Amino acid sequence: xKLFNTLTRQKDEFVPMQQGxxxxxxxxxxxxxYFHIGNARPFIIFDLLxxxxxxxxxxxxxxxxxxxxDDKVINRANEEGVTFDVIAERYIKEYFVxxxxxxxxxxxxxxxATETMDAIMDIVKRLLDKGHAYVAQNGDVYFRTKTFExxxxxxxxxxxxxxxxxxxxxxxIKEDPMxxxxxxxxxxxxxxxxxxxxxxxxxxxIECSAMVNQYLGETIDIxxxxxxxxxxxxxxxxxxxxxxxxxxxxxxxxHNGFLTIDNEKMSKSKGxxxxxxxxxxxxxxxxxxxxxxxxxxRSPLNYSExxxxxNKVSLERLYEARNxxxxxxxxxxxxxxxAEETEKYAALESYKQKFIDAMDDDLNTADALxxxxxxxxxINGYSAAHIEASKAFLTKAHTxxxxxxxxxxxxxxxxxxxxxxxxxxxxxxRQQAKxxxxxxxADRIRDVLLQEKGIAIKDTRQGVQWSRVNQ
RNA sequence: GGUACCAUAGCCAAGCGGUAAGGCGUGGGACUGCAACUCCCUGAUCCCCAGUUCGAUUCUGGGUGGUACCUCCA
Numbered sequence: 022x023k024l025f026n027t028l029t030r031q032k033d034e035f036v037p038m039q040q041g042x043x044x045x046x047x048x049x050x051x052x053x054x055y056f057h058i059g060n061a062r063p064f065i066i067f068d069l070l071x072x073x074x075x076x077x078x079x080x081x082x083x084x085x086x087x088x089x090x091d092d093k094v095i096n097r098a099n100e101e102g103v104t105f106d107v108i109a110e111r112y113i114k115e116y117f118v119x120x121x122x123x124x125x126x127x128x129x130x131x132x133x134a135t136e137t138m139d140a141i142m143d144i145v146k147r148l149l150d151k152g153h154a155y156v157a158q159n160g161d162v163y164f165r166t167k168t169f170e171x172x173x174x175x176x177x178x179x180x181x182x183x184x185x186x187x188x189x190x191x192x193x194i195k196e197d198p199m200x201x202x203x204x205x206x207x208x209x210x211x212x213x214x215x216x217x218x219x220x221x222x223x224x225x226x227i228e229c230s231a232m233v234n235q236y237l238g239e240t241i242d243i244x245x246x247x248x249x250x251x252x253x254x255x256x257x258x259x260x261x262x263x264x265x266x267x268x269x270x271x272x273x274x275x276h277n278g279f280l281t282i283d284n285e286k287m288s289k290s291k292g293x294x295x296x297x298x299x300x301x302x303x304x305x306x307x308x309x310x311x312x313x314x315x316x317x318x319r320s321p322l323n324y325s326e327x328x329x330x331x332n333k334v335s336l337e338r339l340y341e342a343r344n345x346x347x348x349x350x351x352x353x354x355x356x357x358x359x360a361e362e363t364e365k366y367a368a369l370e371s372y373k374q375k376f377i378d379a380m381d382d383d384l385n386t387a388d389a390l391x392x393x394x395x396x397x398x399x400i401n402g403y404s405a406a407h408i409e410a411s412k413a414f415l416t417k418a419h420t421x422x423x424x425x426x427x428x429x430x431x432x433x434x435x436x437x438x439x440x441x442x443x444x445x446x447x448x449x450x451r452q453q454a455k456x457x458x459x460x461x462x463a464d465r466i467r468d469v470l471l472q473e474k475g476i477a478i479k480d481t482r483q484g485v486q487w488s489r490v491n492q
Numbered sequence: 493g494g495u496a497c498c499a500u501a502g503c504c505a506a507g508c509g510g511u512a513a514g515g516c517g518u519g520g521g522a523c524u525g526c527a528a529c530u531c532c533c534u535g536a537u538c539c540c541c542a543g544u545u546c547g548a549u550u551c552u553g554g555g556u557g558g559u560a561c562c563u564c565c566a
Binding site: 048051062063092177251254276277281284286312317330332335342345379393455481486 | 494495496497498503504505506507513514515516517523524525526527528529530531532558559560561562563564565566
């Protein structure tokens with residue numbers, strides 16, 4: 022499998038440290054609000070990467086953190102007049118509401134900064150001991166950037182250029198403008214932890230370094246996150262971890278591209294900033310997932326109503342394929358596959374290879390999706406032309422389709438597969454009306470079922486097929 | 493100013509040396525009592541100009557037009 026590695030700026034063949042195992046870490050949310058539609062992209066993409074590794078037989082240790090102590094969390098808490106942990110607790114819970122609905126599997130571990138304080142202090146201490154960090158007059162602890170020669174290797178920016186662009190704040194207490202905080206001295210009224218060098222709380226970058234250490238070790242295979250985190254966040258993580266541990270931090274760095282809204286950068290001032298659950302209300306969670314997979318993860322992706330509508334319809338085509346297959350399986354004769362079916366099935370499996378080839382090529386989901394659609398078209402065409410298709414064949418086709426859709430986390434919703442007696446009676450009454458050639462009555466009942474019961478009726482050669490219309 | 497990325501049909505979007513996947517939409521047709529679903533047919537001088545090459549959407553250079561990052565924003 023090939024992955025685009027920000028460190029080398031090219032697609033590198035993925036070689037894990039230990040055969041068959043992947044250690045990956047992904048930057049998770051700061052929990053001060055529901056997560057927005059832009060946050061959803063990395064969560065979905067890196068969940069997909071993790072799933073795909075698992076599909077290919079890797080054992081994956083996947084860690085995604087919660088930043089639960091931070092300026093934004095504190096501000097939010099102050100606004101509401103509660104302690105910061107109330108805010109964090111609430112939005113961690115809400116994160117899972119959205120993430121679960123998006124089909125994002127739980128990480129192996131979801132550590133929180135406040136629960137990793139020992140590891141954080143340990144790494145700060147080691148940086149201080151080695152002279153890679155220093156305590157400033159006000160009690161802040163800063164990383165001495167000059168002591169890390171390869172600083173800038175991830176963002177590929179030379180140090181002096183970075184300095185030229187750096188904003189130097191008034192009343193500078195740092196030795197060098199490029200130095201960054203690994204520990205922030207306690208301010209009045211803010212939560213703090215007791216450390217040997219003084220009271221305070223961890224800087225943002227240090228928590229990720231510490232969590233990687235604690236849960237995955239000194240070196241990991243893959244570190245992922247949004248494009249914007251490359252500098253300074255990931256650059257700083259590298260500096261801290263490599264200085265503290267004296268070895269490589271992560272072999273591969275994977276970054277997703279940004280999401281724009283109607284071709285504009287998402288921002289609060291433009292008012293184009295909204296939560297994933299708001300979008301889900303309009304189009305469904307799985308449509309959002311489909312949308313995220315419709316383009317390559319490193320490309321910029323534009324969110325628009327039109328785009329979401331298109332993806333919703335595309336997804337429905339996939340659901341239709343599954344429903345039709347299941348209906349046919351139920352009606353089919355329980356016979357073994359014919360020679361023709363065996364041959365056909367072998368042909369269908371070529372789409373699986375296309376799917377894998379696409380995913381192996383730096384997670385080309387658009388291409389993988391096209392393989393799924395081609396599979397669907399082929400299955401539909403064959404089963405339409407072969408009313409006598411065997412249950413065995415239909416079942417294998419169904420399994421293949423669900424396998425590929427499952428890797429992408431799509432077509433995962435299950436409708437209730439039973440209908441109440443009233444609906445059953447209406448369907449029967451419509452059939453009777455049709456037999457009597459009373460089409461007006463038959464259409465009336467079909468309309469009642471659709472409008473009032475949310476049941477769509479299809480007349481097929483195998484009988485009446487119904488499905489629930491999603492609201 | 494520094495560092496990158498992108499420009500493919502009405503829309504979304506793969507491909508990246510041998511004249512273009514897939515989805516949505518449009519217009520035909522088949523199936524249906526009608527419909528729905530499904531199937532078949534329907535669509536591209538690949539931003540412009542040079543260059544390299546037997547051959548370029550695909551490589552190089554130059555335009556033009558977008559976008560992102562450069563201290564806490566995924």
